[in-house]
Amino acid sequence: MRIALLGGTGDIGQGLALRFARDTDHEILIGSRDPEKARDAVESYEAELEERGVEANIKGFANEMAADRADVVVLSVPPYHVADTVDAVADSLDSDTILVTPAVGMQGDEDGLHYHPPGTGSVTELVAERAPDAVPVVGAFHNLAADALSDLDTDLxxxxxxxxxxxxxxxxxxxxxxxxxxxxxxxxxxxxxxxEVESVTPLVINIAKYNDDLHDVGVKFK
Incomplete structure (x- = not known):
């Protein structure tokens, strides 16, 4: 399976790229508005994985090209770029492509971060509204700490x-x-x-802000 990480040069994209490349046999496509930036990120990810004895299957492309080649497309971009990114790659998506969004709308002040959804009710629903009708949308990976995800020495x-x-x-x-x-x-x-899912993200970030021993806090349900 081919997994495209649009905005795969950022924190959440880096973490997912490294984890998928290390733990699975899927082909990972790093997307960026600047294809050269995507290729630079691939070189960095490959070097880190090689140090750990992992031969990575990662390639870098412009977002549109990565989306066109993928079975699953992850919008690992900030929430304020989500709509524009979906619009930019819409012609590269079809009913056989799954569109995944981990983005969460938040606003910060001196007290911490607060959930700030768009008018659609959530960023996930905004993606579904902007995506072509036949393209299924899944919300996932919202509440994961990017630092922990990208640190392969951290056990999740x-x-x-x-x-x-x-x-x-x-x-x-x-x-x-x-x-x-x-x-x-x-x-x-x-x-x-x-x-309800997205609103957990500012909560866990605020827990990390106010508790020194919980820097990379996440959620685990029992």
Whole structure:
């Protein structure tokens, strides 16, 4: 399977790229608005994985080209770039492509971060609204600490919460997520429940802000 990480040069993209490349046999496509930046990121990821004895299957492309080649496309971009990114790659998506979004709308002040969803109710629902009609959208990977994800010396014992209206797409992403060592994927229902999932992200960031021993805090349900 080919997994494209659009904005794969950023924190969450780096973490997912390294984890998928180390823990799975899937081909990883790093996307960026600047294809040279994507290729530079690939070289960096390959070098880190090579030091750990992993022969990575990673390539770098412009976002549109990465999306066109992928079975699963992850929008690992900041929330304020999500709509524009979907619009830019829309012609590269079809009913056989699963679109995944981990983005969360937040605003910060001196007290911490606060959930700030768009008018659609959640970033996940915004993606579904902007994506071509036949393209299934899955919300996943929202509440993972990027630093922990990108540090391969950190053992993950975390849950990621999934929302989608398409059960087959959700199952595919759930299976992919659980291939990452130490990550469990839990079904939280349809896209209408995305705001509840997304709102957990500022909560865990604020826990990390106010507790020195919980820098890379995540969620685990028992």
């Amino acid at each position: 014992e975390l849950d990621t919460l999934l929302v989608a209206d398409d059960d087959d797409a959700k199952t595919t992403v759930r299976n992919l997520a659980t291939e990452i060592e130490g990550l469990r994927a839990l079904d939280v229902g349809p896209l209408a429940n995305a705001s």
